[in-house]
Amino acid sequence: MVADAAPQLTEGLTGAARPRHVAIIMDGNGRWATERGWPRLVGHRRGAERVKQIVHACPLMGVNWLTIYAFSTENWKRSTVEVLGLMGIFARYIRREADAMAAEGVRMRFIGDREPLDRKLRGLMDSIEVQTAGNSRLNLTVAINYGGRAELTRASARLAAKIGRGEIGEPTEADLAACLDTAGHPDPDLVIRTSGETRISNFLPFQAAYAEYEFTPTLWPDFTPAHLEEILDRFGMRDRRFGAA
Template identity: 50%
Template sequence: MAAIEPKAPEGGTMPGHVAIIMDGNGRWAKSRGLPRSAGHRRGAEAARGCVRAAANLGIRHLTLFSFSAENWKRPLEEVDELMGLLRWYLKSEIDELHNNGVRLRVIGDRSRLATDIIKLIEEAEALTSENTRLNLMIALSYGGRQEVVAAARALAERVSAGELTPDEIDAEQFQAHLYTVDLPDPDLIIRTSGEQRISNFLIWQSAYSELVFLNTLWPDFGEADFLAAIEEYQTRERRYGASISRT
């Protein structure tokens, strides 16, 4: 992982938490006359390089949007291919992540995942739980609206059980029931492929995130693209609104 360290842009604040919507695998494959599976495999390689770059740049938190709740609607063959890539990643990459100080966590609805994948996730999370160089979050079977609904349901259950009154529910209480309860909100969200929307990704957490949209298709995303997005972030004057204070 530490083979060649990219040079961090100078003269600006580095984002502490970067989240990436990895988009464009299918278009990358189509433009080359290849099956979509080839795009997904190349995309997995790009994700590996992205994790390496983030760790070498000193970014503390990286979240990758790998499979959305809506992706379950894709053709079964494509879903099976994606789940196969996930199994490969969890089996072949975890030792390297662990040896390089990366902590892995998966956020999202695990109920639709195969039992063996859930077990691999739990084993990977346990193995890397004490690592501190980089916190890597994989958003899997994830949807921002679904996360908000789940948090609202959990709060309603607490109210029903008499553990909480409606008047005690505030933004802090709500955030405590999200998948990302112990994580900082993303400073920077990057989306590849030229699309300019967040597609149900971290909709609560992204309230004050800076958004950078790149035309690069995800399988072609490399260190130069990562640095370009950070450089764009560093030109922004971040504003949080008059009622928001940050330390």
């Protein structure tokens, strides 16, 4: 299945007050396929095509950081067929897109607990991180086997170890942030969830404390760069006071 052609965009055509960092909960792949009488994995494959388009479009819209929620710690509850199919899609995406992302200046990184993942998939993840490490046009972070509470648990253990070694005294928020999977990443300015659901599903609870949220009814396989452009324009009209009057 071939995804719709991406619109032609020109580098630098950005609106006012564009977010530096956008995070997306890519929801609705399975529903999109089911509504058409197709297997859920067809929707996931179509969703992967959308990822390619959004990754290409983000730098052209002034977005320098993109974090996408690909597989949560709760997604293991899905059928074995769907989970294995998803892992295969992740592996194929990395293999097929590695050279293109490197050529486009995309740096790809992963957050989440890698240990339960297949050894070959972990190797591919390590490989593309090394291959794209020198890029900076777009920082793409993919959350695989990620859950915000699990991340905070890991970070707390790391922080406690640092305290135990005497590396820090009274811990601060910055100390905890430095122990997160996203250490060194800017916090997201905008979090988008597709498919009409209005919950955050354990996604970046610490990092997105002051992010703006946008919930759209559009299912992820139908979410085009044009949809993203509209949301970014609305973001530019928001008044972000960060607790100030």
